[in-house]
Amino acid sequence: MSASAALPLPLLFLDVDGTLLPYGRTSPPADLEEWAAWQHAGNPQLAEVDRAHGPRLLTLPCSPFWATAWMADANEVIAPLLGLPRWPVAELPEAPLEDHGDRLHRKTRALVEAAAGRPFAWVDDEITSLDRAWVARHHPGPALLHRVDPVTGLTTADFAVLGSWLRDPAAR
Numbered sequence: 001m002s003a004s005a006a007l008p009l010p011l012l013f014l015d016v017d018g019t020l021l022p023y024g025r026t027s028p029p030a031d032l033e034e035w036a037a038w039q040h041a042g043n044p045q046l047a048e049v050d051r052a053h054g055p056r057l058l059t060l061p062c063s064p065f066w067a068t069a070w071m072a073d074a075n076e077v078i079a080p081l082l083g084l085p086r087w088p089v090a091e092l093p094e095a096p097l098e099d100h101g102d103r104l105h106r107k108t109r110a111l112v113e114a115a116a117g118r119p120f121a122w123v124d125d126e127i128t129s130l131d132r133a134w135v136a137r138h139h140p141g142p143a144l145l146h147r148v149d150p151v152t153g154l155t156t157a158d159f160a161v162l163g164s165w166l167r168d169p170a171a172r
């Protein structure tokens with residue numbers, strides 16, 4: 001047992017769209033109507049979610065939260081697909097209709113606030129260098145902001161990075 005075994009587990013903030021749910025060849029929804037159809041159990045793209053990510057997520061040493069526009073629906077639709085228990089849902093500001101990626105992500109401040117200084121990993125397809133710089137300035141503990149390719153969604157390579165960081169956040 002290492003000395004770090006007694007420490008509380010690092011937090012994991014996990015996105016859904018473009019992260020667990022790859023866009024593949026589809027385009028991200030363009031308006032409210034398309035989002036309503038997308039964030040729905042009837043979305044055909046849900047067939048592309050890698051079911052093996054469920055067991056992979058369950059082995060990660062972390063305290064997981066949904067950090068997604070699906071909000072509580074992630075527990076109704078995404079968790080059962082993957083065989084996951086219900087997770088707490090991080091509170092987030094409303095998603096803007098257009099996000100040009102040239103400013104701080106809407107989740108960044110909210111997740112730093114939720115972490116309250118504890119080590120956290122945030123896994124999302126929309127992370128930019130602005131978010132990394134802001135977290136470095138405003139979060140006193142270790143943080144991993146891991147960007148996923150939205151075409152493929154999470155890969156086993158992403159899980160390798162995430163797992164190794166979560167096992168020892170203080171080492172980075």
Ligand SMILES: [Mg+2]
Nearest residue numbers: 015017018125
């Ligand atoms: Mg996303």
